[in-house]
Amino acid sequence: MQNSHREFRVLGPVTAWQGEREIPLKGSKQRTMFAALLFQSGQVVSDLRLGELLWGDRPPATASAQIHTYASRLRRQLAPAVTITRHHPGYLLQVIYGQVDIDLFESQVRFGHGALRLGRHEESVTWFRSALRLWHGAALSNVTEHLIEAERPRLEEARLMTLSARIDAELALGLHERLISEVVDLVYQYPLQEGFRAQLMIALDHGGCREEALSVYREGRRLLAEELGVDPSPTLRSVYQALLSSDSAECLTLTDCYGAGVS
Incomplete structure (x- = not known):
């Protein structure tokens, strides 16, 4: 029986998975739009913002049409695990919690810090190590430079802070x-x-x-x-x-x- 579990990653190359099978997301523009929507899951991302992340400050005259095309392709490839709907002035993505690696990372880091504050150092190390294993290389390594500039610094900072916290816990041990x-x-x-x-x-x-x-x-x-x-x-x-x-x-x-x- 085919594994129906869907997983979406931004902590490394932007990818989508069904079980052990990678779902192809062709082209950096399509991956950029998907990642931009994932970061704002449950919120409308405007066409203007999507245009900036896709093309910078010089979007083409056909930008709206191209964004519409990317959204349609993503719907076909990722349904039913992902819902992408048009909500003026942009698009809204809804995904089940726990399917996106950044959500799992942030949750596990919170648990790790909670254990660290209580002096449960071995438990905190376990949480921090689990969170760091979610990384598969440099975040957003296959999207546009505009999205990388907008999102990678904060992601990298979060990774380094988590790594430092794990080392703190191990020093305490x-x-x-x-x-x-x-x-x-x-x-x-x-x-x-x-x-x-x-x-x-x-x-x-x-x-x-x-x-x-x-x-x-x-x-x-x-x-x-x-x-x-x-x-x-x-x-x-x-x-x-x-x-x-x-x-x-x-x-x-x-x-x-x-x-x-x-x-």
Whole structure:
């Protein structure tokens, strides 16, 4: 019996699936319109907004007709799991909750943060890891540049914040040495992201490498000054001060470094 479950993804290439079979969505314009409607599921997206995401500030004279064509094709390919209706001045998409990966991601991240606030660190790690597994590469990798510019930054920020939260939970579980290699790579990829730098300092210190941890701070301070003309954030400075004032790596905790209410 064919699996009738439908799944729609934007955390990677924009794709539609029925069970293990991918439903073809031909062309970046059609995928762009589908993703734009998914992001605003349950709300009308105007022709004007769709035109901006499809063609930028110079839509063709036939824009309305082309948008109508894309909507018709999407209806044929995705019904009955997806309903796309015309509501002046645009289109409305309705989809069953749980079929879109971004909805599942945001839900699992909320559960993870809830567990983290309650000190249930193993549970929070499970939720964060589950959320991060929903990603299949760079978000929106096969749509127009206009939609990428509009949506990818916030999606990428959400992914990095979730990754950082997962690392926080694992640090609280005492997995410092296991994390060092991963966080070194993250600091290399995102040298101006102070959260990863702070986490690397904590992991290194607990691993008995305090001088290396202090060096990570000094390098971050230099990069922030050269690239952005700013000083390290209070969070990063608090980690540095905790390292300087702590007699033993064993007494350094997330609370020591981040302070009450800082994450």
